[in-house]
Amino acid sequence: MTQYALLGILMTLLAGVLIGKTWERYKLRDGRWVDRRRLRETPHYMLGLNFLVDNQVDQAIDELTKATSGDTDALEIRMILGNLYRQKGQVGRAISIHQGLLQNPQLTTLEHAYVLLCLGLDFRHSGFVDRALEAFEEVVRLDPQNRYALVNLQKLHEDQQQWAEAASVREQIAVIDGTPHPQNRQILGFLRNEIGRADAAAGDTRSAVAHFRAAIDVDRHTTPAYLNLGDALLQRDEVAAAIEAWERLTTVLPDRAYLAFDRLQRAYARQNAPGRFVDLCQSLIAQQPHEWRARQALAKYLSSVERHSEAFALLLDALAHHPHGLAIHQEVWRTLSALGLDRTLVDRYVELTRDAVFYLDPHVCVRCRYRSTELLWLCPQCHEWNTFVEERMAPALAYAVETMASEP
Numbered sequence: 188m189t190q191y192a193l194l195g196i197l198m199t200l201l202a203g204v205l206i207g208k209t210w211e212r213y214k215l216r217d218g219r220w221v222d223r224r225r226l227r228e229t230p231h232y233m234l235g236l237n238f239l240v241d242n243q244v245d246q247a248i249d250e251l252t253k254a255t256s257g258d259t260d261a262l263e264i265r266m267i268l269g270n271l272y273r274q275k276g277q278v279g280r281a282i283s284i285h286q287g288l289l290q291n292p293q294l295t296t297l298e299h300a301y302v303l304l305c306l307g308l309d310f311r312h313s314g315f316v317d318r319a320l321e322a323f324e325e326v327v328r329l330d331p332q333n334r335y336a337l338v339n340l341q342k343l344h345e346d347q348q349q350w351a352e353a354a355s356v357r358e359q360i361a362v363i364d365g366t367p368h369p370q371n372r373q374i375l376g377f378l379r380n381e382i383g384r385a386d387a388a389a390g391d392t393r394s395a396v397a398h399f400r401a402a403i404d405v406d407r408h409t410t411p412a413y414l415n416l417g418d419a420l421l422q423r424d425e426v427a428a429a430i431e432a433w434e435r436l437t438t439v440l441p442d443r444a445y446l447a448f449d450r451l452q453r454a455y456a457r458q459n460a461p462g463r464f465v466d467l468c469q470s471l472i473a474q475q476p477h478e479w480r481a482r483q484a485l486a487k488y489l490s491s492v493e494r495h496s497e498a499f500a501l502l503l504d505a506l507a508h509h510p511h512g513l514a515i516h517q518e519v520w521r522t523l524s525a526l527g528l529d530r531t532l533v534d535r536y537v538e539l540t541r542d543a544v545f546y547l548d549p550h551v552c553v554r555c556r557y558r559s560t561e562l563l564w565l566c567p568q569c570h571e572w573n574t575f576v577e578e579r580m581a582p583a584l585a586y587a588v589e590t591m592a593s594e595p
């Protein structure tokens with residue numbers, strides 16, 4: 188290759204880069220070239236962005252409003268301004284800004300979809316469910332890959348307990364995501380479980396059973412589906428099948444096995460096989476040495492058949508793993524009374540629990556920190572599925588020291 192040819196290629200490349208840069212900066216609108224960078228050169232735009240980063244919403248609104256005052260073309264900034272008003276709770280103002288933007292006949296399809304998305308969020312925020320649904324559906328029509336609009340559609344259906352519709356939207360999201368995603372499977376599992384619950388409530392246990400099985404098939408970690416499947420089967424007098432469903436929960440999700448304890452204990456008794464409950468608890472204890480719930484459940488069962496001393500030993504074992512659990516202490520108090528408050532046993536108990544702070548494990552949402560005394564599957568605050576964990580106040584001693592230190 189000659190030097191001239193090489194130079195020619197370089198010049199062509201350089202020209203291409205320059206044309207690209209110019210195109211990026213200028214945009215043809217209404218037959219005139221608009222400098223898209225001009226806006227960014229005003230101090231108000233930069234200041235507005237800085238305030239936004241600092242989370243100073245009012246100042247950001249002031250500066251961004253000034254930045255847009257002379258330029259009717261500032262679509263992105265107006266869109267952001269509307270969103271900031273929504274965030275401040277001035278949803279009426281947000282709606283009027285976003286609706287105003289939609290009047291612009293020059294919007295591209297994608298721009299139209301994004302403004303509509305903002306408007307949908309305004310409507311959702313202010314409780315106009317039907318208008319929000321309409322806006323998000325229109326976004327998806329204009330931009331079928333718009334995952335954010337689909338997620339919002341799903342949440343709106345969930346808010347109205349339209350589980351089948353929510354599931355169908357989640358399936359569309361799963362297609363967009365392509366490769367099988369555990370989160371999609373989890374959400375679909377919980378939605379199928381809810382469809383089953385609605386069927387069961389309407390008395391259609393046959394369809395309910397099918398949906399609970401489908402929930403487990405799509406994601407075998409869908410804990411409530413096992414519980415509900417057993418309940419529905421029991422309603423159909425299929426006791427053995429119900430036991431099988433609950434036992435499967437204890438195998439697949441041993442951490443959640445305790446949720447099926449009462450059900451299994453009653454079902455075994457109904458089958459004249461109460462000993463199976465003892466076997467189940469012992470096998471869970473052997474599998475997970477830290478498991479205190481199986482010990483507590485077994486102790487409760489042993490107490491019910493007058494085997495108080497064995498129960499007491501198990502409870503002390505359970506306390507060693509979870510010294511602050513109020514439920515265990517309550518069981519201990521019952522057992523001690525049944526044993527006639529034997530002095531040496533009482534002393535052992537008092538010695539073991541001298542530093543304990545009794546509490547009921549609160550359940551906390553890992554996404555938004557919402558607290559609940561009972562285990563929930565759908566968070567009422569952030570509307571996410573399966574986000575609750577038990578919060579242990581493990582450092583009870585440290586807590587006591589801290590409390591004492593902070594006292595005058």
Ligand SMILES: [Zn+2]
Binds near residue numbers: 555556568
């Ligand atoms: Zn939450």
